[in-house]
Amino acid sequence: MASLLWGGDAGAAESERLNCHFSNLVHPRKNLRGIRSTTIPNIDGSLNMEENDEDDVVDLAANSLLNKLIRQSLVESSHRVEVLQKDPSSPLYSVKTFEELRLKEELLKGIYAMGFNRPSKIQEMALPMMLAHPPQNLIAQSQSGTGKTAAFVLAMLSRVNALELFPQCLCLAPTYELALQTGRVVERMGKFCVDVEVMYAIRGNRIPRGTEVTKQIVIGTPGTVLDWCFKRKLIDLTKIRVFVLDEADVMIDTQGFSDQSIRIQRALPSECQMLLFSATFEDSVWQFAERIIPDPNVIKLRKEELTLNNIRQYYVLCENRKDKYQALCNIYGGITIGQAIIFCQTRRNAKWLTVEMMQDGHQVSLLSGELTVEQRASIIQRFRDGKEKVLITTNVCARGIDVKQVTIVVNFDLPVNQSEEPDYETYLHRIGRTGRFGKKGLAFNMIEVDMLPLLMKIQDHFNSNIKQLNPEDMDEIEKLEY
Ligand SMILES: Nc1ncnc2c1ncn2[C@@H]1O[C@H](COP(=O)(O)OP(=O)(O)OP(=O)(O)O)[C@@H](O)[C@H]1O
Numbered sequence: 001m002a003s004l005l006w007g008g009d010a011g012a013a014e015s016e017r018l019n020c021h022f023s024n025l026v027h028p029r030k031n032l033r034g035i036r037s038t039t040i041p042n043i044d045g046s047l048n049m050e051e052n053d054e055d056d057v058v059d060l061a062a063n064s065l066l067n068k069l070i071r072q073s074l075v076e077s078s079h080r081v082e083v084l085q086k087d088p089s090s091p092l093y094s095v096k097t098f099e100e101l102r103l104k105e106e107l108l109k110g111i112y113a114m115g116f117n118r119p120s121k122i123q124e125m126a127l128p129m130m131l132a133h134p135p136q137n138l139i140a141q142s143q144s145g146t147g148k149t150a151a152f153v154l155a156m157l158s159r160v161n162a163l164e165l166f167p168q169c170l171c172l173a174p175t176y177e178l179a180l181q182t183g184r185v186v187e188r189m190g191k192f193c194v195d196v197e198v199m200y201a202i203r204g205n206r207i208p209r210g211t212e213v214t215k216q217i218v219i220g221t222p223g224t225v226l227d228w229c230f231k232r233k234l235i236d237l238t239k240i241r242v243f244v245l246d247e248a249d250v251m252i253d254t255q256g257f258s259d260q261s262i263r264i265q266r267a268l269p270s271e272c273q274m275l276l277f278s279a280t281f282e283d284s285v286w287q288f289a290e291r292i293i294p295d296p297n298v299i300k301l302r303k304e305e306l307t308l309n310n311i312r313q314y315y316v317l318c319e320n321r322k323d324k325y326q327a328l329c330n331i332y333g334g335i336t337i338g339q340a341i342i343f344c345q346t347r348r349n350a351k352w353l354t355v356e357m358m359q360d361g362h363q364v365s366l367l368s369g370e371l372t373v374e375q376r377a378s379i380i381q382r383f384r385d386g387k388e389k390v391l392i393t394t395n396v397c398a399r400g401i402d403v404k405q406v407t408i409v410v411n412f413d414l415p416v417n418q419s420e421e422p423d424y425e426t427y428l429h430r431i432g433r434t435g436r437f438g439k440k441g442l443a444f445n446m447i448e449v450d451m452l453p454l455l456m457k458i459q460d461h462f463n464s465n466i467k468q469l470n471p472e473d474m475d476e477i478e479k480l481e482y
């Protein structure tokens with residue numbers, strides 16, 4: 001291991017940590033791409049919040065990491081699986097137990113030590129294909145949290161030869177932090193695999209030219225991996241047996257990563273097993289997947305259809321921001337609220353509303369884009385645990401984050417795009433936070449008069465009925481139920 005370090009400085013300590021043999025990786029407190037870390041707002045009443053009028057942009061990589069940090073267990077998917085097998089006559093049954101996969105004893109021990117009892121839906125379908133002889137290529141899509149990482153980690157750990165001291169499995173992830181998360185799964189699942197080691201090809205882990213890399217599994221970001229393979233010649237791609245492209249949807253969202261991944265893939269031997277995973281499957285992801293994975297089996301979960309059918313939508317006409325706040329208080333006082341998420345368009349509005357509500361004695365928390373991912377994860381966790389009943393947020397929370405007990409969504413500001421037109425997708429995703437899994441939900445839109453035409457467009461677009469509510473009419477408000 002000493003040969004992999006580059007001196008006795010702080011960097012060496014970092015490198016030592018990154019190259020360790022399944023040691024406990026400490027997650028470095030770093031910010032993700034696109035997340036500004038300047039000031040962290042105090043939401044404890046002592047408000048030194050800097051005024052920042054920026055809209056928060058949705059960062060796919062940050063959302064993906066956030067989901068991993070707050071997820072405690074498998075997301076049970078009830079969606080239909082579609083399987084397109086490369087060779088339909090090949091007898092690749094799905095499996096119901098891990099034993100049926102004839103995994104190495106030490107892997108079964110690792111799986112059970114992680115508390116897994118049986119394969120998830122995606123694992124049930126994908127593992128027989130991934131572990132088949134000869135190895136088969138696979139493109140797999142399944143929503144976030146359904147067990148994809150565990151599936152391909154199992155495939156990598158099944159195929160490594162601990163006695164051969166060179167990289168045999170290569171996994172590309174879109175960010176430093178996501179690579180570390182995958183590495184942790186390799187560590188935990190491979191806990192009983194003696195002499196199997198993982199190495200991180202990520203920025204900051206600088207390895208001297210000519211160093212011999214002896215670890216069998218390399219996880220990294222495309223840029224650094226490319227550098228290690230072609231410039232520094234640390235990895236011999238012709239010896240790679242399993243190539244994994246994780247989070248393909250996030251990957252193609254990042255400038256340059258598709259091309260870099262394709263360059264790496266082109267240098268792999270034809271017998272290398274190629275696996276691609278993605279939580280979503282838009283056309284662009286599909287086109288990329290087909291370019292990079294030759295002759296694949298395909299597993300897809302049908303998309304979750306977000307609908308507005310079981311959500312009752314209302315709007316309240318207001319003169320200004322103060323007026324909107326008053327209406328919100330009336331609604332809040334008039335009905336029993338489980339938990340509510342309130343969306344604002346800008347950070348400035350979100351902060352203003354947080355202060356107002358706190359001064360009125362409400363327990364609220366604020367989630368906006370300048371927080372680190374770890375801070376956001378902890379806020380969402382507290383909200384999930386019911387420690388706060390109201391979460392005020394910008395668009396950072398519109399997608400992907402699942403808090404089941406939310407019964408009310410408030411659009412304190414309507415979502416609009418840069419051309420000042422309604423942002424229908426975001427509306428659907430915001431409102432879709434409530435009324436999930438057949439439960440009923442309520443949505444309120446606080447509308448200043450000039451925004452009314454936009455609300456009407458939203459109503460037409462979704463062909464749904466958004467009813468006007470008089471915020472002074474407490475009788476009517478009290479009759480609302482969900
Ligand atoms: N068969 C299983 N039984 C029980 N828990 C599981 C099983 N497979 C995975 N998990 C757990 O479920 C959670 C989600 O799994 P995993 O991270 O593999 O999902 P994912 O689909 O890769 O998510 P993402 O799209 O965010 O990458 C993790 O906490 C993991 O430990």
